[in-house]
Amino acid sequence: MDKKNNSTKKAQERVQKFGRFLSAMVMPNIGAFIAWGIITALFIPTGWVPNEQLGALVDPMITYLLPLLIGYTGGQMIGGKRGGVVGAVATMGVIVGADVPMFIGAMIMGPLGGYIIKKFDDAVEGKIPAGFEMLVNNFSVGIIGAIVTLLAFLGIGPVVQNLNHVLEVGVRAIVNAGLLPLTSLFVEPGKILFLNNAMNHGVLGPLGLQEAKELGKSIFFLLETNPGPGLGILLAYWVFSKGSVKQSAPGAVIIHFLGGIHEIYFPYILMNPILLLAVAAGGASGVLVFSILGAGLVATPSPGSIFALIAMTPKGGYLPVLAGVLISTAVSFLVGAYFIKRVSNRQNEDELSEAQERVAELKGKQPELSVNTIVFACDAGMGSSAMAATNLRNKIKKAGLDIQVIHGAIEEIPADAELVITHESLTERAKAKAKNAEHISIKDYFNDAALEGLIDRLKGKSNRRQEIHFFEEKMDVLKKANIKLNLPSVTKIEAIKMAGQILVDDGYVEKEYIQSMLEREEHLSTYIGNGVAIPHGAGSAKHLIKKSGIVVLQFPDGILFDENKVHIVIGIAGAGDEHLSILANIASTLENEEIAEVFKKTTSVEEIYSKFTAEAL
Template sequence: MKTENRFQQNVQNFGRFLSGMVMPNIGAFIAWGLITAFFIPTGWIPNESFGSLVGPMIKFLLPLLIGYTGGKIVAGTRGGVLGAIATMGIIVGADIPMFIGAMIMGPLGGYLIKKLDEIFEGKIPAGFEMLVNNFSAGIVGALLAIIAYQAIGPVVLGLNNILKAGVEAIVNAGLLPLTSLFIEPGKILFLNNAINHGVLGPLGIQEVNELGKSIFFLLETNPGPGLGILLAYWAFSKGTVKQSSPGAIIIHFFGGIHEIYFPYVLMKPILVLAVIAGGISGVFTFNLFGAGLVATPSPGSIFALMAMTPRGGWFSVLLGVVVSAVVSFLVASIFIKKSDDIEDEEELRSAKERVQNLKGKQKKQISENSPKYNISDIDKIVFACDAGMGSSAMGATTLRKRLKKEGFDIKVLHKAIEDIPSDAKIIVTHKKLTERARNKVPQAEHYSINNFMDSSEFDQLIERLKQ
């Protein structure tokens, strides 16, 4: 059992690392997607001049951002610079967008300069620090760019061609809907970001470069299956579960935070069949009617899907979402109507705890800090997560309301761990991320929680502020 949990944790950590290179740059991807949707020859407002931005952005800007972010995750800004230099070598050596190459070279550049700095630490004569640091980075960066251009680029290009051939074989065989057998359960295990940004996103962007749109952007982000689950609970459950469903629907479908429906599936694990059925039917519909998006919609809100839909594609995208929601609703209804214990409030609470366990969290709320700052010194509280979106944004909203109710006038921010302000006095994270946040800002008070949506999780923090 421990081996299984360790494997699951390692997979999730790897997935977080992959998505951590992409998610901070989602704004750039959306900007590129909007320019593509509007200004390419088949776009909403064809414009040759503005459309000329599409190629350089996809070939140079986006991979460089990924490479820089990957290096920065490993070794800070210095690692980011080396990651970008190394990524440039692999970009120039290929004719296709090198997103996979950027995900390799970025962290590699950061890792190498980090190790080199550790070797030189404490051995540089006084007054030569800047000289050694700058030239060591320049030499390593130049060598990495050359190696990437000559050796690593062709290998990554070959792997990319193999992956592309495999995907084309699946599509040509009509088996694309069956990917939902892996994607939908993977989402429940919190591999959604890894699947979407680490695998499907790069494949989709490459396809957009060739066809102008891609179905890969719809495989994981489709809100239909989760919507069907929540609608079924709203229609056929009782008590707390029924009352909480409408709010969850708004957060999931319009806000794009899919994690909100995961506890409702885990409440009755048999409902994974409903989301799989919804996913398969949705992908089949997308494929049948030629649906596709121009970039990853993030978060997976219906509004984001519509914004990333090319001209003439709204009907096919909406139809796929509706079909997947209806199928998921019908299958889920069968199991929910047969239940005799859905009204039990403890059932939902237990499911939420299982969600946290899947994310590698423990139930106990902890803080290893004694108060370090007076209340007058605390001008903000920072929620931090991998990307600074999603769960931390919801948690910031929940705490903001709780603080207002308690009479505190303290600003609440949500940030990615890498972007936590150095002057933050109080930082709140999921338990699994607390150590990373503590390494980033060791002088702050760090509070670990399990569920950003549960107001009772903040009791300890509120009591600390009252002291």
């Protein structure tokens, strides 16, 4: 049984990881989807203010712009800027190779292009003679991009076309068998694959026209255009998710339900594919209600907004149509809420997992090495920085150090870069890009004294005062005075306020941070198991944190966090990485049930302090 449970859990994790990857490709481009949706809703022939000239923007945007953005983003995620370029070029292959919008093709070819160019870069790293970097970089992108684009044109496009045909056949078979609600098993996934227009106009529309001629209305006009399933998903994200997804959901609701642009909610499904069950359930429920109450429209509503549905409803048929939309929304919302809440709750665990990984990294790192990666940056990222990086890479290799050296433009410096080297004329720009990194300014890209000194430092001759200062900062994160034991039981809200007030009084956060802690708890419980909760502010409250701090409150008799009994409340404010090693130690300590039980009753501040700060010493 344990093996079966483990394999099921692993399968779920793989699906969720895949969903997060799809989400990371699509979500940065949501603004472009909204722009397209607004133009579509306004200017198409059946839009709110039809305009033939402005409406000409609609097809090029959905055919070229949106897939190319997704392809570039997917390639960049795998292979950086070069991967993004190859991913976008490869996406053109599937765009031209099919006559339906190639969003799925972009999600395949973008990452594939990024992966191939990354493998090429790894293979030639350190083997390109100094001075030839720009030549090799440009021609490799061009040659690999051309090959992958031809592959996409000849292979991926036809596959998606065939998928569209399979969906058409499936819908027709279900309709002919008289099992209309089951059409949602094909229609809803087909919509998420951006084949909604093909199904609607190629299959459901013609069937609806034929039935409408005989009966004056047709249910087929409602199968794909029902906004209920998508509305339910967006509302569930609005209520139960967090961060940028939660903030974008209200706008998507307006575009989808009132504007009639259903494509706006497809990325929200792609980021968590299990939600296909929610929209399929919602769609099937709506169709069942439509069938029982005899709902139908006189023509296809376009765009598919609630206003368009009402406009296409025959006299006396409003109640059946609205009832089906309402039921499908409710079912989709309830099923979607279950899965979205599970993902959101898991994000609290991820925060501790991140801290544990961080402390494991710190344990395994040799003391004399201060960095894992060095970034060499210049204006363009292809000329001087590429040659200098090659030169430094050879020196580091000769010194027997296992440190990666990368190069790029100033604008491409990672925000979490550890060590950045730039010409002295570019250092200020580099500091603005990577504020937490150590910056080294040089005058000579090849023989600068600072580079020789760097090699010495990397070999273990660095200034110990910096390390001492670093650990002093860590010790300021959790103070013995901020471990409060044997507290009388209070409400969850009072406990969070108590932890927040200590953070305020000790200068870690602004007073408004307490409200952010309460708001986060309202939307998402911070209970993590074994009688422990870790209340903290939302990401949007980062500006309220002055420095990283942790407080520990013990309630021997326990307090309720929703249905869970909590004995240890750990208030957190994280400004940088200083708190992660302590947080990791807290996680590894309290995941042991026996130790967690001891900490619920202990009267020794020293015992808790020594356990929680051991890894930071």
